[in-house]
Amino acid sequence: MQVEITQDVRANLRQALRVAGRREIGGVLMGEQIEPGHFRVVDLSIDKEMGGRAHFVRSPLAHVEALNAFFQRTGNRYDRFNYLGEWHSHPRFPVMPSIQDIASMRELVHGEQNIEFAVLLIVRLNWWRTIASSCTLFRRGYNPSPVEILEA
Structure with missing residues (x-):
């Protein structure tokens, strides 16, 4: 799987990470399917x-409005524009999923939400204001697997 991250999204991430400093932050990713x-x-x-100093737990209610606005903006074309996954920062740790991250994402795709797959993007702002990141795919019935990140 490949996931492109646009320059606008990178700029928003960079700004949010700068403001958050050493505190973990996160949210949901909204995506467009380019091809399978x-x-x-x-x-x-x-x-x-x-977010705290060493963990982030997303409040679902805080992101429902963002998702609903996204669906409205994209004409409710769920086959092309949809929820893609989650993201959060690891300002003090490597940009790899922790055991807790893996458990949370497995619960998400194996839960009752009828989510077939979701990605987890983990980011950190480096000294030179570049973004270090990793992306992992979680699918029902499969082990987590790495996702190739592309710059758009």
């Missing part, structure tokens, strides 16, 4: 309130 297995992150929500 190839998605572009076109928007994201940013939860600036829920």
